Amino acid sequence: MEIKHLRSPQTEDILPDHWYNIVPDLPEPLPPMKKPNGEDVKPEELIAIFPKKLIEQEFSTERFIKIPDELLSLYLELGRPTPLFRARRLEEFLDTPARIYYKYEGVLPTGSHKINTAIAQAYFNMLEGTKRLTTETGAGQWGSALALAGALFGLKVRVYMVRASYDQKPYRRILMQIYGAEVIPSPSPYTKSGREILERDPNHPGSLGIAISEAIEDAVTNPGTKYSLGSVLNHVLLHQTIIGLEAIKQFELIGEELPDIVIGCVGGGSNFAGLAYPFYYEEIVRGKKKSVKIIAVEPKAVPSMTRGIYTYDYGDTARLTPMLKMYTVGHRYTPPPIHAGGLRYHGVAPTLALLVKNNIVKPVAYHQTEVFRAAQLFAQMEGIVPAPESAHAVKAVIDEAIRAREEREKKVIIFNLSGHGLLDLAGYQEYLENRLRDYEPEKIDLSYLNTY
């Protein structure tokens, strides 16, 4: 039987013993977090919301950060290393000379990559005596990952879930409740910011910005409680680099050359960075394939990188977070109701923004209808139904594979299939019934943003 590169082995020794921190390898220094008065945020100012170890990681300039043994065991227990598949059928269908690989994070218990940082955050919190974590969730992928992490480390978890999702998408909420988390529709009567909004409008549908504000206020005002975030920040992206580090070892193991093209979708940037940053280090920083093309895919409905500006902005609508320098369409921007809930975020991670600014990462944007069409083709070829977020990467992969065919180039492509879509079938239903709507804002108001 001749089986070549359909799937790399998954063995313990593929698991890296460190995460990769891109900060020391950026093409220019990372602009610091800032307070509204323009001063830099000092590490100790974050102690009310994060444990010391995570703050240390957030500000670290060390290239490699050791993964504690207990977390390594847990990564294994939960299904890491995840498989590296070759999409041979898709290649044949597209009649492309490109070799297409994907790292599939959907085998993990909650169906996406989010658990990679959720357990790390829960672990370091547990070590420092945190008893309770708060967070926000929109579509629910992050919330369910943190709910599971809380169960695994004996921490209580409260998730502020955007009320519209809470009411319309009960299944993600049930998943969080199975894991024992308390799920609160936001805006809620439990916080000052929630109560103020409910007084004005008792039926307010909520927003991710409001939910972040509530989760932070809850953490700051309740003893033993810290806050957890699922993307954007350095320490979150750091934990996700286990994806790319595994992929590099898997490429070695099957004797494949380093990729010519690396692709991921971007909401805040965590699954993208998780795959792409280790390849950035290997190929660009270490000079093994400087020609590598790194593509970040976003929805046209929330075009932070393709139509936003590079400036300091808040992470939430209520401006409770520090300001971060990033590509942003502005914290007042209301993302249209596309099905890729995880991509409905106004900014991107500061490290990613810096790579985009320096033309190292190339952003592209798609409409959701073309994205779902690509996803259905992928499902019929490879079997896996992609999450609507990951489907954005699939669309870019197909475009690159077609380009490789036209240019007759044997490109090696890898992308992050960050999750499956089995909890997102309502979006596929709209696609199949031709009811999907595409959104592209005519004008985006950026005038109120800082220009630090």
Add this chain to the structure above:
Amino acid sequence: MEIKHLRSPQTEDILPDHWYNIVPDLPEPLPPMKKPNGEDVKPEELIAIFPKKLIEQEFSTERFIKIPDELLSLYLELGRPTPLFRARRLEEFLDTPARIYYKYEGVLPTGSHKINTAIAQAYFNMLEGTKRLTTETGAGQWGSALALAGALFGLKVRVYMVRASYDQKPYRRILMQIYGAEVIPSPSPYTKSGREILERDPNHPGSLGIAISEAIEDAVTNPGTKYSLGSVLNHVLLHQTIIGLEAIKQFELIGEELPDIVIGCVGGGSNFAGLAYPFYYEEIVRGKKKSVKIIAVEPKAVPSMTRGIYTYDYGDTARLTPMLKMYTVGHRYTPPPIHAGGLRYHGVAPTLALLVKNNIVKPVAYHQTEVFRAAQLFAQMEGIVPAPESAHAVKAVIDEAIRAREEREKKVIIFNLSGHGLLDLAGYQEYLENRLRDYEPEKIDLSYLNTY
């Protein structure tokens, strides 16, 4: 880092190159399929509904049947070998000396083991020129697996889906449609048997029995069309033995002894047989551990093995199938609406029935509330939310692990976690909201059954 048996490696060489056929190793000859007049069914009489190669497998008495290379590649592409996990956290929580392992089939694209036979059936049909497959589905796990298999081998697939499920559970239907299958609510106007029922009651909710009748009639009356079944028959169980064959190699690889207890849930018997039959061969037939205890778990609501009788019965309500000798609660029995849709079947596979009759397999039955309670504990300990069907096995595992604690025995337990429950969260919702109902029939009418 000391990591011991959390998870076995997943590499190509774990894939077996053959399936295991239990027929020659049964404790007594397998009673043949019969026609209503009492005559044996001859292989050639099944040609209208199955391709020759599958009929050959159905009647085969060879112990090992080679898996074609193309199928082996596809098993790899779809994610086999599946992981063998150790449930260390569950062991610790239960404070048991038992070592608990599980084979996790939920990493496969449609989220369950059903794809193992779906691709084999589609492949052999494709080889013999079949253009179109029909089948029935209740909850939808089997239908979605066959839909994907059809997409992979270029066969059209029509799934007759019980109308009540079609209307109430749109997501499984959407999954089948993503893969390109045609999904028809049953009873339908496309078949004589469907039309007859619709004439009497245009709003008939349908049943699995009716859907089977429609799918068979469709196959028999349309050129180029064959019928596919997801459980019960010898060739279907045969294909599933890849699960147990992998598990045996994985046990060897991690240096674990053969299990003392093997557990699986039973609807028709395919996931159970898939795991248990290869261990039966290794431990009982080959005599490596004759003391092994093999437990088949069923719902108290559909107690074929624990309260049924061993006799010839039809596979469907409409009596279109041949008769099989099995434990059955009768083809007229209407299974109560428990959430484990895959266990709502009146009989069990003839090979399994024979093992139960000979006291080699021990059946146990549970109520769904205690099953969901066990499943939630498992999810909080191990991360994976079990499908309601597989959760029946989880409940039995917990009971056995507690018994091992009480008897201070270091038992090695393995069970089949045949699928995840991410498309079954409505059942968990009812459980969490204390709305689950348990069903236990007071009397079961068996008087009309044959007594061959």
